[in-house]
Amino acid sequence: xxxxxxxxxxxxxxxxxxxxxxxxxxxxxxxxxxxxxxxxxxxxxxxxxxxxxxxxxxxxxxxxxxxxxxxxxxxxxxxxxxxxxxxxxxxxxxxxxxxxxxxxxxxxxxxxxxxxxxxxxxxxxxxxxxxxxxxxxxxxxxxxxxxxxxxxxxxxxxxxxxxxxxxxxxxxxxxxxxxxxxxxxxxxxxxxxxxxxxxxxxxxxxxxxxxxxxxxxxxxxxxxxxxxxxxxxxxxxxxxxxxxxxxxxxxxxxxxxxxxxxxxxxxxxxxxxxxxxxxxxxxxxxxxxxxxxxxxxxxxxxxxxxxxxxxxxxxxxxxxxxxxxxxxxxxxxxxxxxxxxxxxxxxxxxxxxxxxxxxxxxxxxxxx
Numbered sequence: 444x445x446x447x448x449x450x451x452x453x454x455x456x457x458x459x460x461x462x463x464x465x466x467x468x469x470x471x472x473x474x475x476x477x478x479x480x481x482x483x484x485x486x487x488x489x490x491x492x493x494x495x496x497x498x499x500x501x502x503x504x505x506x507x508x509x510x511x512x513x514x515x516x517x518x519x520x521x522x523x524x525x526x527x528x529x530x531x532x533x534x535x536x537x538x539x540x541x542x543x544x545x546x547x548x549x550x551x552x553x554x555x556x557x558x559x560x561x562x563x564x565x566x567x568x569x570x571x572x573x574x575x576x577x578x579x580x581x582x583x584x585x586x587x588x589x590x591x592x593x594x595x596x597x598x599x600x601x602x603x604x605x606x607x608x609x610x611x612x613x614x615x616x617x618x619x620x621x622x623x624x625x626x627x628x629x630x631x632x633x634x635x636x637x638x639x640x641x642x643x644x645x646x647x648x649x650x651x652x653x654x655x656x657x658x659x660x661x662x663x664x665x666x667x668x669x670x671x672x673x674x675x676x677x678x679x680x681x682x683x684x685x686x687x688x689x690x691x692x693x694x695x696x697x698x699x700x701x702x703x704x705x706x707x708x709x710x711x712x713x714x715x716x717x718x719x720x721x722x723x724x725x726x727x728x729x730x731x732x733x734x735x736x737x738x739x740x741x742x743x744x745x746x747x748x749x750x751x752x753x754x755x756x757x758x759x760x761x762x763x764x765x766x767x768x769x770x771x772x773x774x775x776x777x778x779x780x781x782x783x784x785x786x787x788x789x790x791x792x793x794x795x796x797x798x799x800x801x802x803x804x805x806x807x808x809x810x811x
Contacts (some may be wrong), residue, residue, distance in 0.1 A: 475560025497596030507549030516580030608664025688723030
């Protein structure tokens with residue numbers, strides 16, 4: 444195979460460079476949440492965002508096992524039936540891709556061209572990871588826990604199985620799940636069947652799909668997906684790792700759309716704007732809405748708390764009295780004081796971009 448076919452470095456688009464065929468292929472393979480689906484507390488299966496790094500692997504359930512090895516007192520090999528026999532919990536979790544919003548950055552990092560839609564909330568059912576690790580018996584030397592999936596490919600010239608690592612403290616948090624069901628049914632193939640990790644509060648890259656092996660390490664995990672990918676950096680420096688989900692609010696677009704631009708059309712009158720907000724860093728404290736492109740902000744009403752790791756609904760009554768174009772915006776603030784930015788700081792990989800959403804709207808005179 445010609446080396447020219449293989450991507451060997453992260454690339455930044457030239458100032459006037461259009462989205463490439465490679466990016467369109469990624470966009471066709473992966474899928475985002477249709478923003479009208481923000482109406483659902485729990486995202487229907489086919490509407491939940493999806494990012495697959497390589498191929499969706501074929502996993503033979505008849506022979507599949509999960510291995511737990513490394514710096515443990517006893518190694519484990521568990522079938523899916525073994526895992527289903529363990530204590531069972533269901534948790535509502537909002538997952539968001541770390542690259543969400545990448546396509547809005549200038550200059551544009553060349554990768555999956557997400558806008559705002561790489562998010563979804565599901566009911567994940569499985570067994571907590573911490574008791575399983577306790578059963579294996581972590582040795583005093585344990586530092587990190589790595590998670591390896593069945594998906595295999597090449598990324599920036601490195602052939603690999605997709606693998607991520609968490610610290611022992613993060614891996615043994617009580618909310619971390621080995622999930623085998625999504626919204627009450629067995630995991631679909633594209634979402635990691637038969638088993639995936641779900642790490643609530645973390646960007647989606649931590650929730651390894653098609654899980655086959657858990658290895659307890661006596662050193663920091665140095666795999667590609669931790670040390671090279673998913674880093675906040677400006678150039679060739681190591682940068683900082685991407686970890687917890689930054690606060691974000693999204694608006695369910697009102698009215699109806701133009702086919703190509705997705706600009707919204709609605710009549711003058713009162714409109715109740717609705718949406719969702721979430722943060723993996725701290726619970727959502729407030730949502731603000733602007734109906735004039737961000738010049739002035741108004742407090743929205745928060746809906747019921749659906750659980751620490753799930754998004755929260757919000758609403759705002761808007762009297763659209765002036766015909767013409769405007770831009771609707773929303774932003775979230777969490778209890779730790781983290782606020783969505785109006786101007787997004789740039790980074791080379793386009794990670795953890797939580798820029799305020801902007802929804803163009805054309806208000807027209809209501810027919811009488």
